[in-house]
Each structure stands twice: as structure tokens, then as C-alpha cells.
Amino acid sequence: MQGAWRLVPLLVLGLAWSLQVGPVLPGPLILTQEEFDLSRFMGKWYELAVISTCPHFMQRKRGNPVTVALEMQHAASxxxxxxxATSFRNGTCEQKSTDYDLTNTPGRFFYYIERFRADVDAFVVHTNYDEYAMMLLLSIEKPSGNKTTTVKLYSRTMNVTAAVLDSFKTLVRQHGMSDDAVIMNQNEGECVPGAGDHSARL
Structure with a gap:
């Protein structure tokens, strides 16, 4: 991959994060992909691997470790x-849309998960746009204040190279998690929402 596997270093400062919209989540400053290009990041991705410090999330994911198809769309205005996001759940094809608010920092977004009343700060830590992207998600639930760190690996295809996976595991370790706990999603094929079962794969 011609040297593309260098991970962007993490710079830890005693500062508060600043969002253009949404709440301010206290914590370290994370460097996003250098010269991040939102337009190149849009389009179709597949979530191939994930790990989180939230035990409930990991339990749910282990029970349904399927590849998630992601379609990202942005209007310039x-x-x-x-x-x-589209994936199989209990044999049914389900689809869910989430709005990500842009911030003053390219490659950094904010969104809200109503089900868990959680604010999420999302960072594109590293991507080459055409093959892979590594996402860092920092969330805080209300009113408990519980904080969670999640790292996800996206790919433009259903597969990823060993070099990319090794870089992803390095990023996981940098955030204090074991790469042995990474969940590799299984390719169950793509599906048509509302079709009802696995027989409706594309």
C-alpha cells in the first residue's frame, strides 16, 4: 500500500473539545485524517470490524456479528x-438512518443516539478514501455520564488487507483495548429492506 499504513499519532492535551453544534465532551484532542476531504469520504462503506469499551454493545454485537452496509450522502448546502445503515438482524433486513452534524474540524462529526440518550463525537482517524477508513467514536450517556470508546474499521469492499487490519489493531491497542477482542463482522450478503429474510440478498 506504499506506506499508507502509518497511523496518525494521537495528541493528548489538557483541553476541552469544541463542537460547532451539540454539547462539548471533555477529553483529549484527537488528530483526524490530514487534509480530510468530506466529498471523497461519502459513498458506500462496509463496517468490517469493531471493538468497544461498552460491554452491552459488545454482547449485542457478538450475538449478531454481521457486516453492515453504510451509505453516506451529503448535500453541499x-x-x-x-x-x-443496512444489515441483517434476526434474519430480517433492517435499515436505519442517522444524521451526522459537521464540526469546525474536518473529519470530526457529532450525532445523537436517542435509544441510549448518548452524545457521540466521531473522528475519521485515518483513511485513504478508496479502500479503508478507521473511525474513533467517543460517547457519553445522559444522565448517567457513562463514557464509551469505540473503534470501527470501514472498507469499500467486503474484504480488507492484512496490512490494514494490522494497522487497525494497532489503533485499538493505542486506546487501551485488546486486539484479541476485536469483532470481525461476517459477510451475510447485502439485503433489501422489508424483504423479510436472507433469501432477499442482492
């Missing part, structure tokens, strides 16, 4: 973009 809007201050957010929409991600539509």
Missing part, C-alpha cells in the same frame, strides 16, 4: 450528512 447542508451542515450535516446522512448515513444509512
Amino acid at each position: 447542508e451542515s450535516n450528512f446522512t448515513t444509512t
